[in-house]
Amino acid sequence: MNLRPHQARIIETMKRQDKGQILVPTGGGKTLCMIKDAESQFNSCNWGIINKQCDRKTIVIVAPRILLTQQLCEDFVSTLNVHPMLQYKVLHVHSGHTSYDTTTNANRIGNWCDENYRFNKIIFTTYHSLIRIMQSKIDVDTVYFDEAHNACGKSFSAGVVFFGAYSPRVYFFTATPKHTTNKYKLGMNNTNIFGEVICQVPAPELVENGYILPPKLQVTQLDKRDIDKPDRHFYEEDADIILSHLDKHNVNKLLVCARKTSQITNIISQSKLVTELYGRGFNWMYITARTGAVINGHKVSRQTFFKTINKWGRDDTKFVVIHHSILSEGINVIGLESALFLRSMNYIDISQTIGRVIRKGKPEKVFGLVCVPVYDKVGISTAKKVSAVIDTTFYKGEPAVSCATR
Numbered sequence: 001m002n003l004r005p006h007q008a009r010i011i012e013t014m015k016r017q018d019k020g021q022i023l024v025p026t027g028g029g030k031t032l033c034m035i036k037d038a039e040s041q042f043n044s045c046n047w048g049i050i051n052k053q054c055d056r057k058t059i060v061i062v063a064p065r066i067l068l069t070q071q072l073c074e075d076f077v078s079t080l081n082v083h084p085m086l087q088y089k090v091l092h093v094h095s096g097h098t099s100y101d102t103t104t105n106a107n108r109i110g111n112w113c114d115e116n117y118r119f120n121k122i123i124f125t126t127y128h129s130l131i132r133i134m135q136s137k138i139d140v141d142t143v144y145f146d147e148a149h150n151a152c153g154k155s156f157s158a159g160v161v162f163f164g165a166y167s168p169r170v171y172f173f174t175a176t177p178k179h180t181t182n183k184y185k186l187g188m189n190n191t192n193i194f195g196e197v198i199c200q201v202p203a204p205e206l207v208e209n210g211y212i213l214p215p216k217l218q219v220t221q222l223d224k225r226d227i228d229k230p231d232r233h234f235y236e237e238d239a240d241i242i243l244s245h246l247d248k249h250n251v252n253k254l255l256v257c258a259r260k261t262s263q264i265t266n267i268i269s270q271s272k273l274v275t276e277l278y279g280r281g282f283n284w285m286y287i288t289a290r291t292g293a294v295i296n297g298h299k300v301s302r303q304t305f306f307k308t309i310n311k312w313g314r315d316d317t318k319f320v321v322i323h324h325s326i327l328s329e330g331i332n333v334i335g336l337e338s339a340l341f342l343r344s345m346n347y348i349d350i351s352q353t354i355g356r357v358i359r360k361g362k363p364e365k366v367f368g369l370v371c372v373p374v375y376d377k378v379g380i381s382t383a384k385k386v387s388a389v390i391d392t393t394f395y396k397g398e399p400a401v402s403c404a405t406r
Contacts, residue, residue: 001079003036004029004211006201011036013199014171019164020198021148021172021188023399026355027212028201030173031072034061034144035079037171041142042082042120057141058113058121060163062130064150066096067302069124071332072146073098076122088120094129104129109136127151130159141168148172148194149348149402152186160186164193175355176348180404187404202397213358215390216367218249219383222375238263238342239271241373242320246280249369251338253313255356256322259343261288264322277320285309286322310334313361325349335361338369344382351389351400 003011010022010033024030041057061076063069069092082088091112092102101112109132113121123140125133127150133140143163145151151160151172164170172194180187188194206212222241242256258264264286267273274297277284285305287293293305300308312319313335321333324343336357345353357368370390372383389400 001032003032004209006205006209007033007036010199010201011040014169015040017195017198018169019167019171020195021174021177023177023197023200024173024175025201025203025206025212025393025399026175026352027359028175028206029211030146031075032079034146034171034173035076037144038076038122038142039080039082042080042086042088045086045120056117056120058123058139060123060125060130060133060140060143061146062125062127062143062151063146064127066094066126067306068146069094069126070096070098071306073100073122073124082120086120088122089116091121091123093123093125093132104132106132106135106137109133110138113138127153127156127160130156130163134159134162143167143170145170145172148174149176149178149188151194152178152180152188152404154185157186161193164195170195174399176351176400176402178348178402178404182404182406185404200399203393204395204397207394211360213360213365213367214394215354215358215370217383217386217390218369218371219379220245220371220373222373235263235266235271238267239273239276241342242267242273242340243276243280245338245340245371246282246320249338249371251369252316252318253335253337254320255333255336255339255353256320257339257341257343257345257353258322258324260324261290263342264288264324265291267322281318283312283317283319284322285319288324306333334359336368337361337365338371341370341372341379341382341386344379345385347385347389347400347402350382350385351393354386354389354393 007029014037038059045055045057061072063072090100092098092100093104093109095104103109177188179189207214246254274284283296285295287305293300293302295308309321333356339353339357354370370386372379372386374380374383392398393400
């Protein structure tokens with residue numbers, strides 16, 4: 001697989017620097033950079049040493065969700081190209097189910113590494129379970145933190161601080177770095193843990209080279225809502241917003257960001273949305289942590305959900321997918337043309353959502369459409385935030401940094 005110029009630049013930087021932040025816009029192909037670096041590490045091993053202290057590498061990949069660890073694992077396994085004599089074993093450290101060895105028990109992690117001492121090792125884990133690897137006391141050579149702004153979460157700090165401080169090689173990948181002015185909280189401006197920014201890829205470079213598309217913001221002014229009307233009326237209005245967006249902008253593959261799970265289920269069950277979508281030749285699907293994945297009214301596994309959405313993204317199937325947060329970050333979804341905000345978001349979630357719709361698709365797709373409906377005072381702050389993110393990232397070429405003050 002050929003590297004793009006910015007990816008080659010990142011990998012060369014990783015050869016020179018053992019630690020730091022790598023800022024890449026969504027759609028910039030950061031996963032391939034991790035894979036190629038791992039490939040280089042594995043192929044540098046000395047096969048002639050086969051005792052228990054043999055020259056084998058252990059690489060840890062940290063992601064915010066179990067679903068993303070599984071996606072990363074698929075990407076690594078399908079792409080890694082190592083010498084036949086330098087093969088690797090895979091372990092997952094989280095509470096999910098995989099076809100590989102999986103555990104959250106620190107002793108079992110250590111035993112697994114001992115049993116596979118002749119092999120290079122890749123361990124996929126979540127921020128939540130990273131501490132189990134620390135507790136196992138295994139030797140780790142390289143750590144890749146994916147969506148590294150999540151590393152600033154208070155409940156993850158022990159594992160992040162440990163590997164940030166003591167791992168021989170550690171890299172923090174994100175499009176949306178998170179800083180803090182509170183000395184008691186973890187922020188990526190803490191260079192003792194996260195290192196300096198060692199490589200930054202500006203979004204305009206990726207747009208200019210044709211790797212991603214520019215976003216286009218559409219703010220839609222709506223009539224004032226009557227708060228005295230029953231809840232069902234609001235779900236009908238939400239349905240009207242979705243349908244109007246499809247019709248007005250000729251969108252065939254739409255991502256809808258809802259406020260909460262109950263809004264999603266009520267739009268589906270208490271409005272005309274489903275009937276109208278079928279009438280327009282659309283399929284529909286939604287996914288939340290509480291309900292799981294649903295396609296056209298049928299509950300399915302998450303694997304089936306993402307296999308289906310990416311199949312539909314590639315072909316001519318028209319669909320609407322509704323979510324609260326699961327699709328905002330990291331998960332690859334092919335072919336989405338537009339995002340519709342029915343809820344407020346912080347700068348990180350906004351930037352990540354924009355990233356879902358700026359991936360290249362069919363030749364007629366020339367931008368990623370981002371729509372924010374506004375009524376009364378609702379939606380105004382979201383529209384301003386979206387505009388600020390687009391200006392910062394796609395015009396100024398800077399990362400969308402968020403800063404916590406409390």
